[in-house]
Amino acid sequence: MEQEKVKALEALIQKDYSNTAGVAVLKDGEMIYEHYFNGCSADSTIHVYSVTKSIISILFGIALDKGYIKDVRQNVLDFFPDYTIKKREKTIQHITLEDMLTMAAPYKYKFAPYFKYFTSNDWVTFTLDLLGGKGQIGDFRYAPLIGPDILSGILIKATGQSVFDFAAENLFSPLGIHVEQNIVFRSKEEQMVFNKATNISGWVTDESGTNSAGWGLTLSPMDMAKIGQLYLNEGMWHGRQIVPASWVAASTKEHSRWQQQNLSYGYLWWTDVDKDHSYAAMGDGGNIIYVNPEKKIVVAMACLFVPRAKNRLELIDKGFFD
Incomplete structure (x- = not known):
């Protein structure tokens, strides 16, 4: 990225998106920008909230491919x-x-x-x-x-593994993503600490060992960028098909629509999020994995939680990464 663009971008982030922890941007598979804010670093792991849903979607694609699940039309x-x-x-x-x-x-x-x-x-x-x-x-x-x-x-019943173990074996390890441990909260205070932390690596579970599917996973911005690049590559990673290309296509096209917000939804991915028909995994606080297949761009932003955080798509749409 040009230095003037970088300066303008970082000034805007500091001004209007000040809860940002880190940004990683890939174009044509190459890192073109990586920067951290609020005392965070490349090693920081952030609770990405509903981005977790899109990870669950990926795991369903893998489970279908391996024959653990027959069809999404199963009851x-x-x-x-x-x-x-x-x-x-x-x-x-x-x-x-x-x-x-x-x-x-x-x-x-x-x-x-x-x-x-x-x-x-x-x-x-x-x-x-x-x-x-x-x-x-x-x-x-x-x-x-x-x-x-x-x-x-359903993943536990179908695969015979915990979601954590299935994800580690079939998604995280192949991509070089390390999620350290399962996390069980013993108090509300522990949960509040987790939500604000930048140094806890894990995936929340209930007391029975079931990992949360709508929230509760921590990732670094680079981890998020890898997920985005995997989807941009139609499920391929270093010559290995991690997720079927057919699932990537199916999960990122519109299947339902939130009429009140005029937002389209795939299989736990937001679809058609801008004029370029891009798609995104999005979570509270501004956490986002944005994928633009036409421009071959992935933008990953990990953010510390604040209520009513500004929409990161508005920042991405300003063209800093084109």
Whole structure:
């Protein structure tokens, strides 16, 4: 990047995006910009919030390719044969993996019961009890935290491994990404420390060992950039097909739409996020993995959480990385 562009970019980040921890930008597979803020470094690991969802999507693509899962049209309850359906509950029987992956599954709660969720020792069963109800299957309903953990439960049932172990073996290790440990919170205070930390490497689990699917993973900006480059390469990494190209294409095209926000959604990826038909994994605080196939650009930004953080797509759209 030209020095003048770099100066302007960093001044803008300091002014309007001051919670940024680090930025890594790849173009044509080469690093063109990497910089850290707020005392962070290349070794810093940040809680990337809902970017975790897109990692779960990748793991589903791998699980399908390996034959652990037959089809995204399988019913959710196929994987939980011992689950007891509540009386008069009919909708849950018809919800598929694809409904879950596209945020098109209904839930019984109007306001998310976060306290009960965080204090539950089995997030999968807790969430299954809230799945279904009177809502329509196919209507977009974004479930930030309470909902996606069912997908973790499905991966565990299908693969016979924890999500952490399956990800380490089939995604993280091949890409040179190191996620250190599973993390269980023993108190609200521990969770608050985790959310603000820059030196904790891990993936949150409930007490039963199920990794969170909608949040809870820590990554460095370079880790995030590798994920983006893997998708830009249609699932290929150093000559090895990590994720089927067909899954990369399917997961990053529109399957559902959040009409109120005019946002399109794939399989746990936001699609068509700008005029260049790019796609992104996005999480609270401004965390983002942005992929532009036309320009062959990947922009990864890890951010410290602040409420109502400015949209990083607006920063990316300013053309600093073109």
